[in-house]
Amino acid sequence: MAGNRLADKVAIITGAGRGMGRAGALAFAREGARVMVADIIEENAKETVSLIKTEGLEANYLKIDVTSSDDCQRLIEQTIAWAGRVDIVYNNAGISIAKRTEDYTLEDFERVIGINLRGPFMICKYVLPHMRERGSGVIVNTGSINSLGSTNPLHAVYNASKAGILGLTKGIAMDYAQYGIRANLLCPTYTSTPMVEGYFNSLEDPAAARREVASKHPLGRIATPDDIAKAALFLASDEAAFITGITLIVDGGLTSRFA
Numbered sequence: 001m002a003g004n005r006l007a008d009k010v011a012i013i014t015g016a017g018r019g020m021g022r023a024g025a026l027a028f029a030r031e032g033a034r035v036m037v038a039d040i041i042e043e044n045a046k047e048t049v050s051l052i053k054t055e056g057l058e059a060n061y062l063k064i065d066v067t068s069s070d071d072c073q074r075l076i077e078q079t080i081a082w083a084g085r086v087d088i089v090y091n092n093a094g095i096s097i098a099k100r101t102e103d104y105t106l107e108d109f110e111r112v113i114g115i116n117l118r119g120p121f122m123i124c125k126y127v128l129p130h131m132r133e134r135g136s137g138v139i140v141n142t143g144s145i146n147s148l149g150s151t152n153p154l155h156a157v158y159n160a161s162k163a164g165i166l167g168l169t170k171g172i173a174m175d176y177a178q179y180g181i182r183a184n185l186l187c188p189t190y191t192s193t194p195m196v197e198g199y200f201n202s203l204e205d206p207a208a209a210r211r212e213v214a215s216k217h218p219l220g221r222i223a224t225p226d227d228i229a230k231a232a233l234f235l236a237s238d239e240a241a242f243i244t245g246i247t248l249i250v251d252g253g254l255t256s257r258f259a
């Protein structure tokens with residue numbers, strides 16, 4: 001174990017089968033948390049758990065679809081059954097469908113909003129009574145630089161989902177501060193995960209696109225999943241005990257850059 005910043009904590013991370021969710025699961029476990037790895041792809045969730053267990057650390061997994069209200073409720077119930085409580089929820093699962101707005105079907109719209117916004121809402125809805133009863137808890141939701149008005153082509157509905165979760169997170173932070181519960185939004189820039197590699201690969205010249213995007217970041221590169229995991233870990237830990245309702249932008253300076 002690398003440290004004890006989350007000693008004795010129980011954390012749920014959605015979408016932890018790969019990408020930044022997996023990096024977060026490893027980082028949280030290395031700081032002493034017992035981690036419930038939740039993902040729609042069971043094989044990937046199992047693999048994350050085995051990576052954690054290989055280091056002699058504790059984790060479990062549950063196959064869930066965050067668009068299912070029943071699955072979100074089951075996630076909270078089964079985590080409590082496994083570990084006795086839930087201290088931290090890191091809502092990380094998310095998808096992007098890149099299309100012109102006129103080409104978006106209602107099904108596409110509902111899928112993006114369902115995973116990126118409705119899922120985190122339902123998980124919060126089911127975990128907040130438990131956290132309120134215990135007088136403590138931490139929510140880390142996942143936005144994006146797209147929560148803040150940045151955009152990339154063909155991402156209008158994704159932007160809407162990520163702006164929506166900004167409002168949801170601030171509202172929860174204000175309503176639940178009195179119960180010792182903190183809620184913050186993590187806003188990553190382009191991060192080298194399967195999601196963003198898929199985006200680059202859908203473009204005409206992926207290598208040129210990667211170079212161009214990296215060069216726009218004042219720090220000269222895009223983020224790694226570990227960059228994001230470290231920020232999530234900070235927000236989840238007691239080091240952020242007096243921080244609630246904020247957006248933590250992890251973007252190598254991109255959104256501060258003078259166009």
Ligand SMILES: NC(=O)c1ccc[n+]([C@@H]2O[C@H](COP(=O)([O-])OP(=O)(O)OC[C@H]3O[C@@H](n4cnc5c(N)ncnc54)[C@H](O)[C@@H]3O)[C@@H](O)[C@H]2O)c1
Binds near residue numbers: 066094144190195
């Ligand atoms: N990669 C980026 O550049 C970037 C930038 C800003 C924000 N984000 C956000 O960060 C989060 C993680 O992104 P990533 O790049 O690691 O993505 P990813 O696609 O690599 O991983 C997402 C994970 O979520 C899981 N998932 C998808 N739908 C699900 C569902 N219905 N129920 C449960 N799990 C589901 C997937 O199986 C996968 O394991 C997302 O919310 C994304 O919008 C990503």
